[in-house]
């Protein structure tokens with residue numbers, strides 16, 4: 001059976017750490033998570049790594065593979081150059097707990113600050129709602145998010161500026177906010193939140209978040225850019241008046 005080298009980040013007691021090489025057998029169909037599990041089983045039983053579904057759906061196994069944020073369970077070994085060591089490191093943007101496991105709890109704190117959906121009054125005499133299918137289709141994409149936080153990891157605004165964690169929600173939450181702002185039933189005004197607390201102005205649309213999303217969500221084109229446009233629109237008194245006449249719908253459709 002073929003062998004490959006995995007250069008994996010190991011924490012050291014008392015802080016710090018180093019990359020350590022492990023050579024292990026590899027076979028057809030394996031993904032990086034399989035290799036990490038084999039190293040755990042055969043050589044390093046104390047190697048910490050977080051995973052759950054092994055199907056790209058739980059968002060737990062996020063790491064940096066050869067410097068790129070990816071899901072370990074969805075990165076096939078045949079997509080990597082196994083003539084070189086495969087470097088497996090924890091996400092750098094979040095505090096390290098141990099080895100490949102990081103503390104992503106900051107993201108859940110941000111999520112709690114976002115106002116939940118606030119339904120407008122029913123628009124039919126029987127107390128039900130009418131919605132356009134296209135309005136639902138437009139936000140459906142955002143619900144595919146598995147909260148792997150790879151987009152948060154790669155975003156330079158968060159990664160390079162620890163202070164921005166207090167003033168910037170990040171791409172995962174921009175698509176959540178976009179989904180709420182475009183929702184045909186929602187009546188809440190999150191404009192001040194999106195501008196101030198979520199700090200959308202700090203995003204300079206580099207699209208790095210879109211490039212790493214394992215769910216292929218068009219984070220920037222379909223989420224962030226329309227959200228930025230809405231924030232700009234909300235200054236326009238004519239747009240505001242038109243929306244009032246159209247029955248408080250926020251999407252102007």
Ligand code: SF4
Nearest residue numbers: 155203205206207209
């Ligand atoms: S497009 Fe914006 S949110 Fe996405 S990575 Fe770039 S700066 Fe961050």
Ligand code: SF4
Nearest residue numbers: 145146148149151213
């Ligand atoms: S938007 Fe994509 S990359 Fe970001 S947390 Fe959701 S699934 Fe992960």
Ligand code: FES
Nearest residue numbers: 053054059061073
């Ligand atoms: S183990 Fe669930 S996404 Fe990888």
